[in-house]
Amino acid sequence: MEEKERLKQLAAESAVDFIRSGMVIGLGTGSTAFFAIKKIAHQLHNNILKNVVAVPSSLATEREALRFGIPLTTLDEHPAIDLTIDGADEVDPGLNLIKGRGGALLREKILIQASRRTIIIVDESKLSSRLGASSPVPVEVLPFAWKPTALFLTSLGGPNIHRLMPDGRPFLTDQGNFILDCNFGPIEEPVHLALKMKERAGIVEHGMFLGLVSDVIVAGQNGINHLKIK
Amino acid sequence: MEEKERLKQLAAESAVDFIRSGMVIGLGTGSTAFFAIKKIAHQLHNNILKNVVAVPSSLATEREALRFGIPLTTLDEHPAIDLTIDGADEVDPGLNLIKGRGGALLREKILIQASRRTIIIVDESKLSSRLGASSPVPVEVLPFAWKPTALFLTSLGGPNIHRLMPDGRPFLTDQGNFILDCNFGPIEEPVHLALKMKERAGIVEHGMFLGLVSDVIVAGQNGINHLKIK
Numbered sequence: 001m002e003e004k005e006r007l008k009q010l011a012a013e014s015a016v017d018f019i020r021s022g023m024v025i026g027l028g029t030g031s032t033a034f035f036a037i038k039k040i041a042h043q044l045h046n047n048i049l050k051n052v053v054a055v056p057s058s059l060a061t062e063r064e065a066l067r068f069g070i071p072l073t074t075l076d077e078h079p080a081i082d083l084t085i086d087g088a089d090e091v092d093p094g095l096n097l098i099k100g101r102g103g104a105l106l107r108e109k110i111l112i113q114a115s116r117r118t119i120i121i122v123d124e125s126k127l128s129s130r131l132g133a134s135s136p137v138p139v140e141v142l143p144f145a146w147k148p149t150a151l152f153l154t155s156l157g158g159p160n161i162h163r164l165m166p167d168g169r170p171f172l173t174d175q176g177n178f179i180l181d182c183n184f185g186p187i188e189e190p191v192h193l194a195l196k197m198k199e200r201a202g203i204v205e206h207g208m209f210l211g212l213v214s215d216v217i218v219a220g221q222n223g224i225n226h227l228k229i230k
Numbered sequence: 231m232e233e234k235e236r237l238k239q240l241a242a243e244s245a246v247d248f249i250r251s252g253m254v255i256g257l258g259t260g261s262t263a264f265f266a267i268k269k270i271a272h273q274l275h276n277n278i279l280k281n282v283v284a285v286p287s288s289l290a291t292e293r294e295a296l297r298f299g300i301p302l303t304t305l306d307e308h309p310a311i312d313l314t315i316d317g318a319d320e321v322d323p324g325l326n327l328i329k330g331r332g333g334a335l336l337r338e339k340i341l342i343q344a345s346r347r348t349i350i351i352v353d354e355s356k357l358s359s360r361l362g363a364s365s366p367v368p369v370e371v372l373p374f375a376w377k378p379t380a381l382f383l384t385s386l387g388g389p390n391i392h393r394l395m396p397d398g399r400p401f402l403t404d405q406g407n408f409i410l411d412c413n414f415g416p417i418e419e420p421v422h423l424a425l426k427m428k429e430r431a432g433i434v435e436h437g438m439f440l441g442l443v444s445d446v447i448v449a450g451q452n453g454i455n456h457l458k459i460k
Contacts, residue, residue, distance in 0.1 A: 109431035113431055199428070
């Protein structure tokens with residue numbers, strides 16, 4: 001296994017230790033989150049965890065969880081989640097995040113906002129001194145509005161690329177929307193930028209997660225580091 | 231024709247006078263906007279207006295425009311609109327609006343934000359001293375998130391009703407989302423409330439249109455009144 005994959009797995013398995021029997025959990029999307037899913041399944045099958053039900057943040061995660069036999073539920077049945085475990089593309093020193101490389105940012109943000117606690121799991125390559133330094137900000141937009149929205153995002157300082165599938169067709173989110181990957185570079189005022197984006201109808205959600213999580217588990221060459229906001 | 235319908239028609243036809251040949255126009259949704267569509271079609275057929283193309287704000291408006299022979303376009307082809315004409319459910323003294331009784335609030339707000347100018351047309355019964363005094367605020371929400379979102383909106387002071395069709399099934403917007411009609415009563419701080427709503431993932435759009443329009447044409451017993459923000 002590649003070293004980075006080993007670190008992702010290490011972070012994911014550390015986070016699973018925070019799950020207790022009887023919890024409603026939220027499952028993130030992406031390669032790191034999938035390591036958590038495998039570990040949770042293992043603990044359920046071995047009766048280390050019992051009566052855990054999970055809300056998946058994407059159709060891909062739903063398939064993965066079903067494949068490993070994790071009991072699923074919905075926000076209709078459980079509008080409050082005890083603990084969500086998810087990855088991130090970039091983490092700043094204030095534990096603000098950029099997410100959405102997997103295209104599931106909208107449902108991931110919904111789960112995190114519906115959760116009492118969220119633990120983000122990353123390998124150390126995801127740490128960043130300032131959001132935007134290493135990742136574009138994915139923005140989910142309504143296809144009806146994508147053209148004026150692309151111009152608007154450029155006017156905010158984020159020239160953007162319409163995300164495509166390998167076959168050249170537009171990537172579609174689970175909601176049937178487009179993703180514009182916006183290259184803002186290092187973002188001076190993420191709260192202000194987020195505000196400007198959310199004022200614009202047709203921007204369904206953006207990939208900046210500001211002030212939403214209090215725990216990040218980072219796996220690096222020197223082991224596990226649990227970052228916390230007090 | 232009922233008196234209120236006559237007033238709607240009067241306001242709509244006054245607004246159409248602001249359209250010039252060659253313009254890209256945005257077409258609102260609802261009974262008042264449909265009077266404008268009829269008048270625009272009449273002027274096109276009689277060569278009073280020429281080379282006008284329209285972006286419809288809903289599938290219903292698209293059907294209506296096609297039925298009357300108005301040439302249609304999209305925001306992909308014309309990301310900037312010269313003039314949008316639309317109705318409203320409530321208008322306050324600062325020309326802030328509540329819209330969305332017809333369920334088209336998202337695309338209507340997209341069109342207005344993409345427009346150089348918007349003229350709102352109402353009969354005088356829509357004037358209100360404070361937003362929320364006479365209308366609920368329609369909120370378009372992702373079905374995946376509707377339950378926690380309904381609880382969240384209640385916590386903001388807006389107990390809400392899940393909008394249904396006459397047959398009892400949930401009303402679906404053109405995007406396949408649900409509408410929660412939120413009864414805030416008269417809203418003290420609409421800008422603050424809008425901010426809180428937009429911070430929440432799963433709220434695709436809300437029906438408060440704050441600071442977005444500069445012209446409202448009101449038809450009343452004493453004729454036409456053109457309200458303007460300088």
